[in-house]
Amino acid sequence: MKNKILLNLLLLFITFITLTSCTNTSESCDATYFGGHIINPKQNFLLLSKGDVAIDTIYLDSYNNFITEVDIEKEGLYSFSLQSSTQGYEYQYIYFEPKDSILIRLNTWDFDESLAFSGRGAEKNNFLITLYLQNEKEEQNFSPYYNLNSAKFEEKINSSRSMNNFLYDQLKESGVEITPQFNQLAQIAVNYPLNKKKEFYPFIHKNRFQLNDYPTVSDTYFDFRKNVDLNQEEFINFAPYYGYVSSYINVISYKNKSKKTNQTVEILNTIIDKIKVEPLKNMLLKQAIYNDFREAKMTCAINKEALEIFNDNCSNKHFIKQINDLASDCEEITQNTNIDDFEVVNRDSISQNINTIIKNKKAVIYFWSPTIISPNMLIKKVKYLESKYPELKFIGINMAPNELSNKVDRQLRNQYYLTKTSKGRDLVKSFEPRTILIDNNGIVTNSFTYLTSPQLERQLTILTEK
Numbered sequence: 001m002k003n004k005i006l007l008n009l010l011l012l013f014i015t016f017i018t019l020t021s022c023t024n025t026s027e028s029c030d031a032t033y034f035g036g037h038i039i040n041p042k043q044n045f046l047l048l049s050k051g052d053v054a055i056d057t058i059y060l061d062s063y064n065n066f067i068t069e070v071d072i073e074k075e076g077l078y079s080f081s082l083q084s085s086t087q088g089y090e091y092q093y094i095y096f097e098p099k100d101s102i103l104i105r106l107n108t109w110d111f112d113e114s115l116a117f118s119g120r121g122a123e124k125n126n127f128l129i130t131l132y133l134q135n136e137k138e139e140q141n142f143s144p145y146y147n148l149n150s151a152k153f154e155e156k157i158n159s160s161r162s163m164n165n166f167l168y169d170q171l172k173e174s175g176v177e178i179t180p181q182f183n184q185l186a187q188i189a190v191n192y193p194l195n196k197k198k199e200f201y202p203f204i205h206k207n208r209f210q211l212n213d214y215p216t217v218s219d220t221y222f223d224f225r226k227n228v229d230l231n232q233e234e235f236i237n238f239a240p241y242y243g244y245v246s247s248y249i250n251v252i253s254y255k256n257k258s259k260k261t262n263q264t265v266e267i268l269n270t271i272i273d274k275i276k277v278e279p280l281k282n283m284l285l286k287q288a289i290y291n292d293f294r295e296a297k298m299t300c301a302i303n304k305e306a307l308e309i310f311n312d313n314c315s316n317k318h319f320i321k322q323i324n325d326l327a328s329d330c331e332e333i334t335q336n337t338n339i340d341d342f343e344v345v346n347r348d349s350i351s352q353n354i355n356t357i358i359k360n361k362k363a364v365i366y367f368w369s370p371t372i373i374s375p376n377m378l379i380k381k382v383k384y385l386e387s388k389y390p391e392l393k394f395i396g397i398n399m400a401p402n403e404l405s406n407k408v409d410r411q412l413r414n415q416y417y418l419t420k421t422s423k424g425r426d427l428v429k430s431f432e433p434r435t436i437l438i439d440n441n442g443i444v445t446n447s448f449t450y451l452t453s454p455q456l457e458r459q460l461t462i463l464t465e466k
Contacts, residue, residue, distance in 0.1 A: 035067030036104035046082040084108040164190040192244040264292040282316040325430040342424035344416035370404035
């Protein structure tokens with residue numbers, strides 16, 4: 001088997017070389033290719049996307065290799081995604097220029113760390129993934145630096161910026177042609193994660209030391225803002241860019257907020273004032289409403305004024321439906337009331353009512369789907385909670401079963417599905433993986449939380465003690 005895999009990889013490489021080593025008279029010189037080898041795939045295809053739109057489904061062969069011609073009219077940032085072995089669906093960026101021929105090698109057990117590019121166009125992509133991994137590692141270890149005074153903090157930022165620039169200088173010195181658009185992208189990748197940290201520093205430092213005022217910073221501390229364009233449409237789906245713009249909006253909103261103004265309302269108004277690119281404005285408006293909803297600790301609600309502003313200013317119909325479905329989900333169950341009965345079926349297609357299943361039980365009902373939660377993660381989380389809280393009955397309701405559901409059905413108890421006409425569908429119109437906590441009298445103690453919520457275990461402890 002090993003020899004067959006090596007042979008297949010060799011054939012893929014020969015095919016790749018044949019396609020990319022063309023003469024001036026060869027039509028393939030004008031084509032762009034994308035190929036590679038996936039180790040430990042969880043599915044037999046990957047998706048290639050531009051922004052949030054999937055442009056191609058690329059299938060693996062029997063040896064987990066793939067190669068395809070892609071329609072790239074002009075250079076730009078794309079992404080590919082597939083299901084990993086540990087985190088559900090994951091994605092990473094790939095920068096294409098016309099006539100590039102890029103191969104990837106990727107192990108789904110170690111998604112980002114294992115990713116390597118080769119072929120024409122590989123150097124830029126290897127630079128981006130190296131910089132991404134460096135920034136990720138630094139992010140994990142950066143917390144103590146917010147304790148420093150502003151001068152020392154700036155020294156740390158400048159040191160990190162020098163390292164990022166060193167990586168970019170290496171790329172430029174290698175002889176690779178750097179286009180103006182890639183240079184813009186690279187400058188964002190180099191600087192914006194650090195700019196984001198500078199934006200947050202005064203707030204984090206003030207809160208950690210419980211200061212009355214923000215720490216004093218130098219007159220040049222915010223000079224980096226002069227080089228920031230908040231309305232670069234071509235980069236709105238690039239995480240370093242979107243992350244910085246979102247952080248900047250939050251920082252400005254917090255500073256401008258009056259005591260009488262709702263924070264989410266202030267954020268929405270700041271977005272409307274600062275962001276003119278319609279797709280970016282829509283994304284930020286949706287995220288502001290969604291963050292407000294997720295931050296509620298013990299109840300499910302969306303501020304009515306904020307929702308009205310969102311509906312009046314968002315032009316993305318899909319986003320409007322998502323947020324209003326979420327608001328509708330909240331209204332279907334209210335705190336400290338009985339849950340309305342609804343029908344479910346088990347894996348043997350036997351129909352039951354939810355109130356019969358939870359009768360006289362302290363229950364945790366969690367809605368889930370293998371398209372949004374990795375079965376491996378779900379199994380690990382639920383088994384942990386079941387062992388820690390044996391007094392509670394954990395009930396899983398799969399909103400959209402597929403072939404990956406079988407693993408969960410085999411390893412977790414109390415797994416159910418919604419029938420087509422079940423009133424339970426009214427609780428998850430938004431398709432959010434909501435979790436509902438119910439006491440042994442059938443009273444809802446938390447109408448909308450998540451298995452991943454940092455407050456969940458405290459809430460489960462309270463439920464066990466009732």
